[in-house]
Amino acid sequence: MTGAECLLRTLAANGIDICFMNPGTSEMHFVAALDRVPQVRGVLCLFEGVCSGAADGYGRMQGKPAATLLHLGPGLANGLANLHNARKARTPVVNIVGEHSTAHLRYDAPLSADIEAFARTVSGHVRVVKAVADVGAAAAETIAAAINLPGQVATLIVPADLSWSEAACDVAVVPRPAPAPPPTEKIREAAGLLRSEGTALLLGGAATNERALTAAGRLAAHLGVRIFADRNAPRIASGRGRFHPITVPYFPEAALPLFADVRTLILVETQAPVSFFGYPNTPSYLLPEGSLVFVLAERGQDGTAAIELLVEECGAGRAAIPENPVGPAPAFDPGPLTAQAIGAILAARLPESAILSDEMVSASLAVTQHLLRAAPHNRLPVTGGSIGQGLPVALGAACACPDRKVVALEADGSGMYTLQALWTMARENLDVVTVIFANRRYQILDIEMRRTGAAAFGRAVKDLIDIGRPALDWVQLAAGMGVPAMRATTGAEFDAQFRAAMEERGPRLIEALI
Numbered sequence: 472m473t474g475a476e477c478l479l480r481t482l483a484a485n486g487i488d489i490c491f492m493n494p495g496t497s498e499m500h501f502v503a504a505l506d507r508v509p510q511v512r513g514v515l516c517l518f519e520g521v522c523s524g525a526a527d528g529y530g531r532m533q534g535k536p537a538a539t540l541l542h543l544g545p546g547l548a549n550g551l552a553n554l555h556n557a558r559k560a561r562t563p564v565v566n567i568v569g570e571h572s573t574a575h576l577r578y579d580a581p582l583s584a585d586i587e588a589f590a591r592t593v594s595g596h597v598r599v600v601k602a603v604a605d606v607g608a609a610a611a612e613t614i615a616a617a618i619n620l621p622g623q624v625a626t627l628i629v630p631a632d633l634s635w636s637e638a639a640c641d642v643a644v645v646p647r648p649a650p651a652p653p654p655t656e657k658i659r660e661a662a663g664l665l666r667s668e669g670t671a672l673l674l675g676g677a678a679t680n681e682r683a684l685t686a687a688g689r690l691a692a693h694l695g696v697r698i699f700a701d702r703n704a705p706r707i708a709s710g711r712g713r714f715h716p717i718t719v720p721y722f723p724e725a726a727l728p729l730f731a732d733v734r735t736l737i738l739v740e741t742q743a744p745v746s747f748f749g750y751p752n753t754p755s756y757l758l759p760e761g762s763l764v765f766v767l768a769e770r771g772q773d774g775t776a777a778i779e780l781l782v783e784e785c786g787a788g789r790a791a792i793p794e795n796p797v798g799p800a801p802a803f804d805p806g807p808l809t810a811q812a813i814g815a816i817l818a819a820r821l822p823e824s825a826i827l828s829d830e831m832v833s834a835s836l837a838v839t840q841h842l843l844r845a846a847p848h849n850r851l852p853v854t855g856g857s858i859g860q861g862l863p864v865a866l867g868a869a870c871a872c873p874d875r876k877v878v879a880l881e882a883d884g885s886g887m888y889t890l891q892a893l894w895t896m897a898r899e900n901l902d903v904v905t906v907i908f909a910n911r912r913y914q915i916l917d918i919e920m921r922r923t924g925a926a927a928f929g930r931a932v933k934d935l936i937d938i939g940r941p942a943l944d945w946v947q948l949a950a951g952m953g954v955p956a957m958r959a960t961t962g963a964e965f966d967a968q969f970r971a972a973m974e975e976r977g978p979r980l981i982e983a984l985i
């Protein structure tokens with residue numbers, strides 16, 4: 472078999488059954504091998520940022536890596552921003568990049584680039600295959616690196632000649648590591664800290680799942696301890712009946728008072744909280760001076776088990792988790808459409824187990840508050856602040872969980888970075904409903920601008936954050952990529968359209984003019 476087939480067979484043997492790809496000439500042998508290894512499904516994406524974001528969404532939902540296949544240095548460079556988000560999410564990704572054939576490299580042909588340098592910025596592991604006999608082992612090594620806890624982007628660079636040459640392939644199956652809880656000593660120490668005034672918990676990483684939240688809720692109920700969660704955790708369990716920790720606010724002015732009386736912060740799979748950006752005269756580090764940080768579980772350890780053990784240690788096993796908002800969502804305004812109204816409608820209409828890709832940017836706070844009343848669901852936030860991940864992550868999540876409804880909640884400006892994801896949703900007939908929050912502005916930058924104190928900004932500034940000239944027509948953009956779309960301008964219209972979209976299957980888009 473060829474080196475390319477050996478690579479694909481190694482992926483398949485390790486349970487990697489999907490590859491989000493955008494190939495070129497140097498990857499043609501990999502493409503050719505897809506017919507011989509049908510266990511791996513090739514999913515074509517029309518921009519590499521869609522491939523990388525989809526692999527992130529897939530990995531976050533499946534807990535195992537997807538592969539990507541990208542074309543040389545420029546293809547990888549196009550995918551970097553969403554690989555950055557995947558890196559922050561600690562999502563395992565097997566990132567395969569083609570390289571020129573070995574003999575061709577010395578000529579500095581037009582597509583030659585320093586692929587390794589690009590790869591290192593986002594990868595925890597980079598391997599360049601040097602000989603065809605090494606392809607299988609290099610692939611296995613890359614998979615092992617990707618699933619190394621807590622998970623990372625691992626890049627395999629494959630020269631074209633090693634793809635097309637005949638390989639004696641030894642397909643290796645890599646053992647899957649399981650996270651271990653921290654030692655008993657740590658649990659006891661944490662329990663001791665919880666007995667003193669001013670101790671709080673901060674959850675991140677994988678410890679925002681339902682089990683972890685339930686255990687944390689018991690600690691809150693039993694000891695009155697405050698529970699915080701990272702706003703950029705990769706996958707958050709939310710909805711009715713679930714315990715809702717305090718999400719660390721985006722702006723430091725809102726976050727600092729929340730931590731003001733914390734003397735010790737117990738960290739579970741995360742780091743001490745910092746603000747998103749640095750501002751003049753505002754601290755970036757959100758904990759008060761002199762406060763202590765105690766790491767209960769490192770990233771890659773089993774933080775969920777750690778909190779459950781802590782519950783036992785504190786005798787909180789029977790505590791009922793604090794009441795969350797219950798009952799039906801408040802009535803929404805059927806008049807002019809707002810983020811609040813969309814939130815109320817989502818809360819009433821979301822089906823059980825929906826997956827929400829959250830790139831709502833300035834609308835996120837208003838909507839996520841309503842989601843506490845929605846049927847239990849998972850929310851996938853932007854982990855690394857790099858916009859343009861919402862639609863690709865929704866695409867990947869839909870491939871990972873074909874039986875669950877996926878809803879992409881997408882700000883219009885961010886949506887424009889990777890809107891090609893809609894085409895792949897149509898082509899693969901994925902059950903994704905995209906809601907575009909069309910405020911026709913870069914609203915968050917308007918808010919940030921006002922925070923600088925420049926209250927009366929001039930025309931040049933207003934113009935630069937206005938994306939309504941010309942107005943984007945998302946109904947036509949979606950229709951042009953094969954996704955049926957509608958526009959809603961009132962609460963009543965949005966409610967009718969969203970309800971219909973929840974009852975049907977397949978990709979849909981609603982442009983919500985807010």
Ligand SMILES: Cc1ncc(C[n+]2csc(CCOP(=O)(O)OP(=O)(O)O)c2C)c(N)n1
Pocket residue numbers: 552831832833834856857858859882883884885886910912913914915916
């Ligand atoms: C890759 C990348 N480029 C630029 C930015 C800076 N940025 C942050 S938010 C934003 C605009 C957001 O506009 P939109 O998505 O329409 O959301 P809104 O603020 O209107 O809610 C920009 C350009 C970023 N975070 N990431």
